[in-house]
Each structure stands twice: as C-alpha cells, then as structure tokens.
Amino acid sequence: MPDVLVYGAAIFLAAGTSALFVALISCFGSGSGDAAQRNRSVSYELSERGTHTSDSGSDESDLVPLRSQGLGIGVVLVGGLAGHAALGLWPRWPPAGALDRFLILGLAAAVCLELAVTRLKNRPGLRIALEVVGALLLCEWLLHRSVYLQNSLSEQAILLGTSAVVLVLVHETSIRLAARAEPGSLPLAIAATLAASGALIMMAGYLKGGAAALPWAAAIVGTVLGVSVTRSRIDLQGVAGLGIFILFSLLFIGLYFGRLTMVLTLVLMFAPLSGWIIEHRAFASWSGWRKELLRFSLVVATLLAILTIGKGKFDREMRPLLGVRHTSSVGPRQSACDTTIESHCSRSLSVPGG
C-alpha cells in the first residue's frame, strides 16, 4: 500500500528544492528582472554585434539565451531527483526495468533533446528531424530487451513510429502554446497532468511507476512558484518542454508495462494542450489572468474527468484485492439475507459432529 506520508515528504522536498534553487540563482546569479525587459536587452545586444536576428514575425522568446532555459531545466532536475531520493526510487545498475532505464539515460536524453530543440528554434526542419530521431531512440531505450522488441520488425516500426509521432506532435504544439500563453501557464498544466498520470498509473496497479511522476510534478510547480516570486531570469519554456518528455516517458511506461489503457494514455498526453481552446478569438478580449485561469481550469476539468473514470475502474477491480469492502447502503437493521445465513450457521454448529 502507498505510504501517503512518504509521498507527501517527497512532493514537499521536490517542490522546496526547486524553489530554493531558483531563489539561489536569483540571489547569486546575474540577478532577477522582468523577462520582457531582459529579452529586449538581449535583442539590443545581438543587434549591436551585427548578429542576424529573427524575422519580424517571430516572437521575442527566440532571443532568450540557451542558458536561461538550461537553468530552468537544471532546477527541475535537481528537485525531481531530490523527490526520487525521498521515495527511495533509485535505479538499479545495470538497469533492469523500464523505470530504471528512464532514470538512467532516458532523462539525460530528454534534457539533451530539449536543449537541442531550443537551440534550433529558428530551423524547424532540422529541429523536427532531430526530435523524431530522439523520440525513436527514447522509445527504443524504454522498451529495451522487453517482449515488444521481440516482435517482427514491422510491428516494432509501427509501435516506435507512432509513439515518436505522438511525442513530437505534442512537444511541437506545446512550444507554440507556450509562446502564446503566460510563462508559467503550460508548465503548471503539465505538472497537473503529471500528478494525475501518477495517480492513474498507481490506481491501475503499478505503484512505483505512478509514484515516479509525483516528484517531477512537484519540481515543476516549485520552479514556477520560485520564478514567479523572485522574478528570476529563468525561462520556463524549457521547463515545459522537459515536462512533456517526462510525461511521455512515464505514460509510455505505464501503458506498455503497467495497465494503463491506450485511450487514457492518449487523453493524458494531450490534456495539457486542452488550453488551446482559449486561443479562439472568442476569448481574445479577455484579460491575461482570466484567460490563464480558464486555460488551467480546462486542463484540470479534463484531468478530473479522467481521474473519475480511473477511480471507477479501481473500485471495480483493485479494491477487492486490498480487502476494502464497499460500505453497504443497508442501515443498522440486518438484511434478510444476513439473518438467513446466521440462522443456518447456528443450526450447523448445534448438530453433533457438524
């Protein structure tokens, strides 16, 4: 059975560690400052050097230094790993299961891929090609030496190919959404999705796999809160991108090694993008905070619906295994059935030798 106190400690540690590191970077780094102000100063610096700037149609985030996004990714990593330590979820060496492989190399690959994608923001063809190759390798690594890679080559190609396409599609769409929304909006949506995914994987029967999602959700929340409070230079687009890779990896593990269904997995994967609805022109006149609140509410509503479905399945299938009985709707009066059973038992006991 999951230890709620241990999970709570891990969540608190992950969020706190990330927030602390954001604060430390703000204090000892190059200082905090408004992100737009920073972007304008960077733009001025690049134009002074005669560096080619992006076309007038692209947004200011193209000019954010790689370091700023790298810091965000690093802060999430530190918090997430601290949470893993609190849960005792250390990988085995050599890696035996999918979760071991995710923590060894899988996470590193996700970080490298996100940083590379950030670097190639103005070269979409190369960026997408790199994402596809990276996604294929990540999927293959997560399935390494499992039964799925013992099928025919065509079956393997279909499995890996479709998985990579889903990951690249969600990641690319997230980049575009992150550029349009407030900086912390998408990371928070991803954190909520990670938490819901963790709960659903646990309810489907894979405790460890579900627990692995919680520190990452907490680390992202801690990073966003830390950046909001300290007005740090850390850019959150990289946090969102890394969050998508982590979400995909854990859902992938939950689907192919746990008992998560394909439908639930896909809905969870696309849940953070339900905020795209707010980009409709009907909401164009809404103020910033109202739009973001509605955007987050849409994601949460989607997740609550999925959690309700998952909980129902858990109640039907897993609860009996835990020895948890449903509370009866019958009041203090015994039902007629109970009375019959009791009288039968008392008659049996009163028979000599029976």
Added chain:
Amino acid sequence: MHLSAQPGVRWFVFVSLLCAGYGSASAADEYAYDPVHSSVSFKARHQNISWIHGRFNQVEGKFILDRQDPTKSSFQLTIKADSIDTANTARDEHLRQPDYFDTKQFPTIEFKSTSVKAIEGGYEVTGDFTMHGTTNKITLILMGGKEATFMGSKHVGFSTELKLKRSDYNFDKSAIGPIGDEAIILIDCEGMRK
C-alpha cells in the same frame, strides 16, 4: 570345425559386441514435458494469516535421464510468467506488472540443471534458476523417476517442492509486505517419450 575359426563369424561376433556396447553406452532417454499431466503451482503468505495459491499454466521443458550414469542427466524447464493464474483476473494482471513479475520485461522463468546426482528415490539436481532477470543457483530434490507406458508412449514422473525468496530475485521490496517474501513452489511433472 570351430565357428570361431572362420573369419566371417569372428567379424560378425565383433560387430555384434560393438553394437551391444554402443547401445548400452547411449542409455539416456529424452522426455518432453507433458503439460496435460503436470503442474507448476505456488503459494505465498497473505498478511501472514493465510495463503494465496496460484499456478503457471504455460510451461515447457525437457529432461534427459541416463539411468546408467545419472550425472549425465539434465533437466530444463521454462515457465511463461504471463500465464500466472491465481483465480482472480485483477490480481493476475497486478502480478504481471513491474511491481511484481514484470512479465513484459521478464517473460520467462527458467531452470537449467548443471549437475545431477542420484539419491534414494530420485535425484538431487543443482542448476541455475532465473526469475525477474536474476539467476541464482538452487538445488532441487526430485522424487520419482518410475516409468510407465501409457497410450503407446513412455511416461516418467517427478515431484519437488522448493522455497524461494522474492527479495533474492530483485522483486520490488516495497511490494513485499502484504504478500510474504517467501514463496513455496510445487512442481509435479511428467515427461513422455515415444
């Protein structure tokens, strides 16, 4: 005239003796595991108050018995971990997941003998037992070995019981609690040959 003096007779006797010697040297019989008349079952403690029973429904293997030189015998068994059956579908699905058998990563449980010794009533078999990606040396006491003829084929049967700790096979330690660490495995198998 003595027959032995004739070269043809001597040659015939020599070849006959040679064939007899060859026949007795290859006394090893190979038996295929008979799934219809065999079972691999287990039980483990639940909350330390009762036992949960289960079985594996898909098993295959073979054993080679050399009655003249038992040390040349060998035993091999492969169990499909996915075929676990505890008479509860939800529990079976749960046991297939990574917290327990992780059947998508470790699809088989295997035993391969490395040495065999004849003992009273059976054999003492030492070999490599691989489960959940971990291999440990274990020793089985196989009782049985009598042969019977049934429906035109020869059958031989063995029984054994062994105790294993899941923690010795890298099972998730946090999942060892409600269900006990130690499991008792009972194997009753028949092998058949034509």
